[in-house]
Amino acid sequence: MSALAPPAVDLQGIRFAWPGAAAPCLEMAAFALAAGERVFLHGPSGSGKTTLLSLVGGVLDPQAGRVAVHGQVLGELRAGARDRFRAHHIGFVFQLFNLIPYLSARDNILLPCRFSALRRARVQEAGTTPSAEAARLAQRLDLDAALLDRPAAELSVGQQQRVAAARALIGRPSLVIADEPTSALDADRQRGFLDLLLAECADARAALLFVSHDARLAEHFDRRVALGEINRVGGGA
Numbered sequence: 694m695s696a697l698a699p700p701a702v703d704l705q706g707i708r709f710a711w712p713g714a715a716a717p718c719l720e721m722a723a724f725a726l727a728a729g730e731r732v733f734l735h736g737p738s739g740s741g742k743t744t745l746l747s748l749v750g751g752v753l754d755p756q757a758g759r760v761a762v763h764g765q766v767l768g769e770l771r772a773g774a775r776d777r778f779r780a781h782h783i784g785f786v787f788q789l790f791n792l793i794p795y796l797s798a799r800d801n802i803l804l805p806c807r808f809s810a811l812r813r814a815r816v817q818e819a820g821t822t823p824s825a826e827a828a829r830l831a832q833r834l835d836l837d838a839a840l841l842d843r844p845a846a847e848l849s850v851g852q853q854q855r856v857a858a859a860r861a862l863i864g865r866p867s868l869v870i871a872d873e874p875t876s877a878l879d880a881d882r883q884r885g886f887l888d889l890l891l892a893e894c895a896d897a898r899a900a901l902l903f904v905s906h907d908a909r910l911a912e913h914f915d916r917r918v919a920l921g922e923i924n925r926v927g928g929g930a
């Protein structure tokens with residue numbers, strides 16, 4: 694992205710409370726990720742990290758404030774347009790991977806290309822096909838090729854996590870949101886997984902917002918942010 698590119702993420706004046714909650718979960722003056730920036734976000738369990746990622750992904754709406762992704766204010770998009778925007782530009786790796794259990798690992802990885810012509814076009818521009826790209830990502834994630842034909846439900850948790858990562862990365866979204874993506878992986882695979890995520894994001898010049906409790910991973914990122922530094926709730930900013 695050029696220096697003039699809008700921030701990948703730009704949050705202003707955010708207040709978010711869960712329905713029925715006595716107090717807000719998040720109150721933030723501002724938080725931004727530059728285009729292509731890779732940020733490690735940490736904080737205690739229950740402090741609101743996943744909630745923040747859901748706001749950035751347009752899955753939740755704040756009661757006050759503005760969430761923009763690549764200059765697009767998400768609150769200005771109706772549900773269908775927001776789904777399309779998300780499919781084109783954002784790759785997610787969730788804590789609970791949200792794979793479709795009866796689809797094969799390969800078909801799960803290919804889902805973004807099915808939903809977004811832009812993601813499909815980016816694969817083609819790179820001179821490959823969605824299926825070949827799914828296989829390349831799976832190989833880089835150390836997923837055996839034979840596993841690609843198995844239904845997602847039959848894979849181990851660590852294998853499902855890697856399928857979810859390949860699905861997030863296919864078609865080079867310009868923002869990747871990852872919520873504890875290494876929690877189910879053993880130490881060796883954790884490192885390989887992080888290397889791949891960082892390398893793929895760098896190649897695609899994608900911004901990465903990565904949540905983890907594992908502080909050792911922070912050194913690989915451009916910036917490390919404690920949620921308490923940016924959230925007024927809980928005695929923070």
Ligand SMILES: Nc1ncnc2c1ncn2[C@@H]1O[C@H](COP(=O)(O)OP(=O)(O)OP(=O)(O)O)[C@@H](O)[C@H]1O
Pocket residue numbers: 711712718736737738739740741742743744745
């Ligand atoms: N669907 C929901 N409905 C109501 N309250 C919720 C919901 N999801 C989360 N919360 C509440 O919001 C607060 C923040 O939760 P969140 O999952 O964002 O924290 P977190 O920092 O990601 O935690 P962890 O590190 O344990 O994943 C918690 O008090 C939680 O109980």
